[in-house]
Amino acid sequence: MNPFDTPTNADHGPLLTIDLGALVANWRALGARAGAEAAAVVKADAYGIGIEPAVTALAAAGCRTFFVAHLSEGIRARATAPDATIYVLNGLPPDSSGLFAEHDLSPVLGSHEELLEWAGFRQSGAKVRPAALHVDTAMNRLGLWAGEGLDLARERSGVIAAAGIGLVMSHFAASEDLANPANARQIAAFAEIAAAFPGVPASLKNSSAHFLPDCPSYQLTRPGYALYGGNPTPGQPNPMQPVIGLEARIIQVREIAGGTQVGYNGRWTAPGRRKLATISLGYADGYPRNASWTDITPGGSALVGGLRCPFVGTVSMDLIIVDVTHAPAGAAVRGAPVTLIGGELDLETVGAGAKTIGYEVLTSLGWRHARRYTGL
Template sequence: MSFDTPDPPAYGATLTIDLAALVSNWRLLGRRAGTEAGAVVKADAYGIGIEPAVTALARAGCRNFFVAHLSEGVRARKVAPEATVYILNGLLPGSCGLYAEHALSPVLGSHEELLEWASFRQTGAKVRPAALHVDTAMNRLGLWPGEGLNLAREKSGAIAAADIGLVMSHFASSEDEADPANARQIAAFAEIAAAFPGLPASLKNSSGHFLKDCPSYQLTRPGYALYGGNPTPGKPNPMQPVVGLEATIIQTRVVEAGTQVGYNGRWTAGSRRKLATICLGYADGYPRNASWTDTATGGSALVGGVTCPFVGSVSMDLIIIDVTEAPEGSAVRGAPVTLIGGPLDLEAVGAGARTIGYEILTSLGRRYRRRYVGL
C-alpha cells in the first residue's frame, strides 16, 4: 500500500515520513512502560497522516487509538477495523448515532455526557465501551475527582448504564519532571483508579513515560514522542526522528550591503551576501514567526550541511535564505535545502519560529510532496 504523493516535480518541497521509526518509537515506549501502549493519532496523526500512521501501528500490534474528533475516528476506523478508537474531545450533543455507526468510543467527561450516552445505550443500540475522563489538574475537560469518586461508589446508575471500559486522566506538566503538580496528579489518579477496581486505567502521555514513580496502569497514551518529538526537554531525545522536510532552491542572487530584503524590507544586508529563495512558506504550514529581521532572529535551513539563516519575512509561498556560508556549489538552482532534519530537529525548528515542536508537526501542510518510507 502506498500513501505517497505522485508527480514529485509538481511540488516545491518534500516531506519524508519514516513509518518504521514511528513503529520503533511506539515499541520503545511500550517496553519502557511495561504495559500496553496505545497511540494518539489526533490532528491527522500530528501531521503525518492518520491513514498511514494507523495502518503502520495497527500492523505492529497497536490496539488502541485516540483522536480528538469524530471525523478523525471515522478515518482511523477504516484502516483499523478491529481496534478500539477513542474520541478524546467528548460526546457532542446528538452524536451518539455516529459512534454506533462507526464503532467508536467516546471519552465521557461530564454528567451530561454520561446521561446522554447511558440513555442511548438503553435504546438497545450496539456500541463499544466508553472511557471516563476524570480531571486531576487541567481544568479543561473531565469530571471533578470528587464527582468521579461519587460515581464509583454507585453500584448502579450512570456508570453501569454507560458501560465504561477505561478510566483516564491527563497530565498538565509531565514534560517538567520537577513540577510538583505531577506528584499531585499521580496521587489523585491513584485514588480514582482504586475506586474502579477491575477497570483498566490510563494516565501516561508521552512525557509521563519518563516520570519517576508514575504507574503505567493498563494502557498508556503517547502522542508527540511517537512522531520523534523529545518527551524529555533539556535532555537527549530518546526517540527516533520520523519526519524530514526538504525544499528546492528556485533562484539565487547576490545583494550588496544595505540592501533591504523581503516584505517591508525588515532585514537589511550588513555586507555583500548570497541569497537563495525556496518554494515553501506559511501557506505550507511553516510559521511566519520564523522570519528573521533586523531586530529578531528566526528560522534556518541546512544547505550543504551548513546552517544558513532565513532573511526577511517568511511569505506565503517563499522563504529567502542567506547561503553565503554554504559550501561552494551547494546553493544553486534546483539544489535541496533541509528545513527539518539532522540538527534541525522539531525542538530546534520550533525554537527558531518562537513556538513548540508540536505546532511545527501539526501544521505540516498539504502542499508538500509526501514520501512514506518504512511501511
Template sequence: MSIFDTAETASSSATLTVDLAALVANWRALGARAGTEASAVVKANAYGIGIEPAATALAAAGCTSFFVAHLSEGIRVRAVAPDATVYVLNGLLPGTCGSYAQHGLSPVLGSHEELLEWAAFRQTGANVRPAALHVDTAMNRLGLWKGEGLTLARERSGVISAADIGLVMSHFASSEDEADPANARQIEAFAEVTAALPGIPASLKNSSGHFLKGCPSYQLTRPGYALYGGNPTPGLPNPMQPVIGLTAPILQLREVEGGTQVGYNGRWTAKGRRKLATICLGYADGYPRNASGTGTSTGGSALVGGVLCPFVGTVSMDLIIVDVSDAPIAALQRGELVTLIGGRLDLETVGTSAKTIGYEILTSLGRRYARRYIGL
C-alpha cells in the first residue's frame, strides 16, 4: 500500500487507481521522443491524480523541472522535490516576491510590470532562483507581446538582465491539430525570440508539441496531459500508457417495465423491460452531469462485466443509473464494481460522451474517491 492511499474502511465510495509507473514511463517516453530534457506539468493537483504522489514519483525517476499554475501548488511540489526547479505559470502577483524567495520557486514573468517588480526585488539582495520569461506568440492570454519581448531582448543590459531570466517560453494554441497553420507561425515567431536571447534555454513543446512535425525541442519540453495518459494525437492511436482507472460499486439492482420513467424529471423512459443498476458515483465526485442519458441524447457508459452499458436518466449528485440488461448475470451483484474509466472507456471516450474533453475529466477527479496508488 502506498503512503498516499486514501481508502476508507468499508467505504462505499468509488475508487480511483493511479499507476505511477505508467506516469513515469510516459514522462520517459516523451523525453526520449524529444531528445532533450522533459519537465512535468503538475498543475491542477497533477491533473487530478495528486501533486505529492506525482511529483514524488517523477522526481525519483530523475525529473528536475516542474511547472504549476499557482504559488500554492509550487509550495506543495517543493515539499516533496526539494532540489527541483519549480516554475509558476500564472505569473507574479503583486507583493508575492518574498514567497517565491522563501520557497525557492521561479515565477513565469509575462508582463513588463512583472519583470520590473521581480528585477527590483532581486536588487535588494534577495536569494531567488532564476525566473522564466513568457512571450505570447498566438494565445493572447498571458505573456509579453512578441514585439515587446523582442524590444526588451535588444536591451539585454536592461530589465531582462536585471530579472535574471533562466528560461524563455511560449505556449501553443493548437498543437493537437497538426494541420492548423497557426503552429508554423508560432514556431517561426518563437524562433525570432530565442535568436534575440542567445544563451538562454528555451521551451515550446507541450504534450502535443512532441508529435508536431517541424517543432524544435529546444532545451526543455513541458508535457502535461500526455503524462497522465491523455491522447496527444487526437484521431490517432494513443501513444501513451493509461495512468488512471475509476471504478464504483453497484448499490442496488432493479427491473422496470416498459414506459417506466427513470431519474430526476423522468428524462429517460424504458422502451421495454430493463434491468437497472444504481452505482455510487455522481457529479459531486466530479463526473459531469452532461453525461446523463435521455431519450434524445446518448450519455456516458460503464463497463459491467466487460460489457458497455449506457447511463440512463440524469447523473445526480451522488448516484448514476446504468442500464445493465445486457451485462452478464455474474457481474450483477450488490457491491460488484463497474468501470467508469479504463479499458475501452479511455479519457477521450469518456470526455466525448460527457460533451467535454479528457482534460476536464482528469482535472475534475473527485476528492471523495478512495485513491489507490500502484506501480512504485
C-alpha cells in the first residue's frame, strides 16, 4: 500500500485514483517544451490531489521551486520539500513576516505596503529567502501597477533593494485563447518590466502559455492545471497525460415506466420505459450539483461498461441517478463500478456537463473518497 493511500470505504465506495507518474511526466514535458526551469504550482492542495504526495513525487523528480496560494500551504510544502524554494502567491498578510522566516518561505509581494513591511523585516536582520515581485499586466487582481513596478526599478535602490527581490513575475489573463490580442500586449508589457530588473530572474508562463507562440520562457515557468492532466489548449487535443480517475459503485437498479418523474422535485421525466442505476456519490463528494440533468437542461454522465450514460434528475448530496437503459448486459448491476472521470470523460468534458470548468471539478473532489496513488 502506498503511504499516501487512504482505506477503501466499504460502506460508501467512491475511489479516486491519482497517477503521480503522470504528474511527473507532465511536469517534465512542460519543462522540456519551455526550455527553462519549470516550477510546480501546488496551491489548492495541489489542485485537489494532495500537497504531500504531489510535492514528494515532483521533488524526487528534480522540481526545485513550488508555488502555493496561502502561508498554511507553504508550511505543508516545506515539511515535504525542505530544500525547495517555495513562493506564496497571495502575498504577505499583515504581521506575518516572522512566519515566513520561520518556515523559510518567500512571499510574492504585490503592493507597496507589502514591500515596505517585508523590507523593514528584512532590514531588522531577519534571515529570509528572496521574495518575488508581482507586477500586474492585465488581470487587475493582484500586483503592482506596471508603472509602479517600473518606477521602483528605476530607483535602483530604496524599497526594492531593501526587499531583496529574487524573482519578478506577472500572470496571464487569457493565455488559453491563442487569438486573444491581450496576450501580445501582456508579453510586451512584461518584457519591459523584466528588462527593468537586470539580473533578476523572471517568470510569466502559466500552463497554457507554454503553448503560446512568441512567449518567452524567461528563467522560470509556473505550470499548474496542466500538471494535473487539464487541457492547456482548449478545443485542441490534450497534450497532457491524465492524472486522476474517479469511480463510484451502483447501489441499486430499478426499471420505471414512461412519464415517471425522477429525483428531487421531479425535474426529469422518463420519456419511455427506462432502467436506472443509483450510484453512491454526490455533491458532498465534490461532484458538481450543476451536473444535474433535467427536462430542460442536459447535465453530466458516467461510463457504465464503457458506454456513456446520462445522469437523470438532480445530483443530490450522496447519490446520483444514471440512465443505464442502453448499458452493456451485466454492466449495470448492484456493486458494479461506474466511471465519473476517466477515458472520454476527461476534466473538460465533466466540467462542461456541469456548466463549469475542469479546474473547479478537479479542486473540489475533497477527501471523502478512498484514494489510491500510483506511479510513485
